[in-house]
Amino acid sequence: MPFSFIEIEQKKSRLILFVFLFLIFFYFLTVWLLLLIVRNFFFASAFGNEFIFTFPPLSHTLIALAVAFLIGLLHWSVSTSNLIDKISASIDASPVDPKDNYHQYLKNIVDEVSIAIGGRHIEPYVIPTSALNAYSLVDFQDNAVIGVTEGLLARLNRSQIEAVVGHEAGHIVSGDSFNATVICSLSEIYKETVSRLGQGTREFRLRGKGGVLILLIFIVLTIMNFLNQLLNTFISRQREYRADAVSVRLTRNPLALAEALRLISQKWHGSGINGENIESIFIVSPNVRSIEEQEGLAADLFATHPPIDKRVNILLDMAHLDEKTLDENIKNMIRVSPIAKAEFKEGVSSDKKRWFVFKQDEWQGPFLLDELRVLKGFSPTDWIKIEGQDSVFEAFNDDEVNKVFGATIEDKEDSYPCPHCHTNLNELNYEGVPILKCDFCAGSFVDYSGISRIFIREDKEFSQEIVDLASSVYKTKLRYNSFSKPGTSDDWILDCPKCRKKMHRQFFVYSYPVEIDRCPSCSGIWFDKQELEVLQYLYQNKDKFLLQDKNSV
Template sequence: MADKIASPPQSYWEIEKKQKFISVFLFLLLFLFYILTIGLITAVIFLSLGIFIPGINLFSPAFFYKYTAALLFISAFLTALNYFQARSSGANYILTNLRAYPPDPQDRYHLSFINIAEEMKISSGWSHLKTYIIPSINLNSLSLIDKNNIPAIAVTEGLLAEATRDELQAVVAHEIAHIIRGDTFLLTLIFSLSAFYERLLDSAENKEEDYGKDSLGRTRKVELSQPLIYVAGLLSYLLILFFTSLISHHRELLADATAVELSRDPSALARIIYKAQVANSYVGDNTLYAPLFLVSPDSRELTESGPGRLFSSHPPVSQRLKLLSEMTHRSLKEIIQEVRNEEESRAKARAEIDSAEELSPEKKELIKSQKQKADQEMEKERIWLTRNSSGQWEGPYTLGGLISLPSFTPASRIKNIRENLEGRAKEFPQVRFALYNQFKNQPINQSAINHCPTCLAELSQSFYEGVSIKSCPVCSGKLVRINDLEKILARKEFTFSEKLKTKADLYLEAIMDPRKRFSIFPVKTPGPCPECGLELTVRPFSSYYLFPVEKCYHCNLIWFEADELEILQILVEKLQPAKVPNEPPD
């Protein structure tokens, strides 16, 4: 396969030269697309009007020349507008849609990706290469070119969690191969052009954010509010279909071969492509971006024959694996067995986490005693009442709980039961000082800072699944940033005891059967946020995983009590599709 590849450009300047040629070619194709689309629609309209209005005759010379001039002007205007918008902000729009963000050098998984990308950048002779992370537990990657002609590579959290170092290097090499061959520039421009209409679509949508099953970052629930957005969506789809139909499906095969030239490891590339195919390569709700990805989201359904093959953006995975396995002088079954052996080795190396219920009696008694002391301390702080809309007093609340109430304002009528004082909230110096600190983005309660919301013990900095978190050394609770959850849920450094798995099964039963929730899910009394001092809010983790956790929306944090984060991991793993089937893909 490698023999069939023309020598790729050896310098950054040759790549830029190829990109300019592609830009001109695509600009002309876009102009042709608008002429055909607008011309067809307007011709049908004028021909229909000509039946009822005698003065309108599309084929009369005077009318036809005016019509042609107007068509060319409108097409040229839309082409220029669409094209320059695509070049200026199209790549950023795609990354925003995928919710991609720069890697964190403090995260060792991200650091490995940064280092590999830096190595490949240097070996390719480039001065710049950007890297991004897509918050999805599924396995995939893509490359883009931004408005300054700087290449970028993005990988999912799931791929970082599943790939070995040589497999990750093969993925980066594959994406660099697309950049070298000019595929990335062409595809970025194509999908950036369609973004013009997607933005029209976005402007007319109602969006809600939630946590999905596969993407543990926030996903969008979209409600369409205007019929005209269907037209924008149709034009976006037709534009992508028009351009992608001109792109050869063999670009992935050629990129695979070029990646092997760069990484010298066809086996690693074959393994990660196979892992992505048998796991789940679907990324968010962006199926239109399928040609950008390492593995098509519909790769499981794609075969070497059939009607779906005609409209697929990628060649069948089996074809890619067969060609790569031939380079290794091994059979595909041997490579699959290597993947299976690797996963078995990783499973054996995972450390086991026990449930809090499996602790020694002395430890359980210590935790119970600490929680009782914490409850007593918190009860002393519950000195604030607030008058509701019916004129009734509600409470008592802590100061952080009072300020956290949705109905609270500085004009709210409150009462300090310790001092037996009543008045507007702004009349109390404690409240004014707390509101001032909140406005200055400072903690409102210094005594709660870096203390466990459950037992008030001092939190310690630790790492969990390679992610920096804060944990309680007494009750084993964990404070996690919401943006770090995708990382934790994608990674599998730990296995869990049978007691934890049984507890997770009970949680799953309660999620499926609302009648069991009150008996299985714990009743929570929210404590103060360890960062801002506001009272945490008890809410379901998501609309899919409905067990209660404590959240601070101000600090973007979640407090997991003992066993809760582990149970969430078990549920996510349980509901993921099975990996590594017994037979090679068809």
């Protein structure tokens, strides 16, 4: 296997040059054909001459070539700048969140694999969808990215994820990834153009000029599809086999990759990924096309991935196993969550410092610092003592307690006040996602990006109370559906702990009628006690609930 980067550099620059020349040629052909049509059909009829079919003269052809070169150069330079950012944005991927346990776990795996290929730095990315898939990107500056979906992190076990990352690392070292990235970026620009034109159409249609733009979109779409098909021929299906082989070489575990491929192909590999025209960067094509599972010349030319069953069979041959063992292995698969169970401990931890307060002629307490903050009538001259100690002193003498009086918590920038209790929210991880939780009312604030992660991960074990609550919420939904849409209270009561702005009270979604408060500026959501768990349970068991409905009807 070529691990020598010099050989690879040479090979990839040759292919990329070829792609560039092809692009120029493609534009030349388009411009030249347009010229031919305009010349023969439009001009001929405009001047009323007799119809004679003529080719454009050499001078016009040269002009066409120059125009094609300019367009091609423009296209190339626009689409190859900020490659990684652009493609990542189009599939909604972002770098890992260092506070998230699952993301840390992915980072460890990617670091390990990058050491196995000789220490090249690879940046881990995550796509927030429940689908199972993975991709890799390399740009002109040699920055490498390996991204996986949240669904993959939540459903595969460690050795399977490692095998998938190893496969992507294989693409990176062999230079395939760089080729695929550049080729994908070339078709990305059309996708952008179409979506911009689409926005334009809405405005124009109001003025009755939509037709022109729709025609333009149609032309662009046709060119795009055609170009994309042609570009796909540059991407060999064989590279997937090669990357699978590299993965086995790195992890020495063909079975794990076979399991991973089987699982990815069984679950929805594309839902939630906007992977049109950029299929070639993924481990398994996110779009279901029949050509991908075929063999033969046409499929070899236009498909981006080989048939999955064939890939799995090759891997099984390496492991000397048959499909039955594979299916059994998958059925008995053990997945150890990267989240330590200890995090799920709820309630107030006992090792925090607590104080007694002398009020109404007796010692009250013990109170936590946050409890002192909201204690009614607590003043700096009150007598206090620390739990477990005998010395008694006035509150202002204790530096920690004194801070309670100094400033109200809302004034400090690095603190997050609970919208109900106004005490400081604690940062902790729920399902590996960093959230803010109130010790007293048990409500929690989740950032916009964290919500989908929580719903995808299935480590939490729900108490019977949550299950019952969820079922009753589900029944309410049925009631609403059969009469009318539920009216929300539509209030603006609570303050967002982060932005300090009023949050909007509304239903999470109409199909799960749980009232939450959403911040209009950061899109974070405040969940009161148990609301988050109930929603998570509803989301993760929606199939079960649907089945119940069917049976009851």
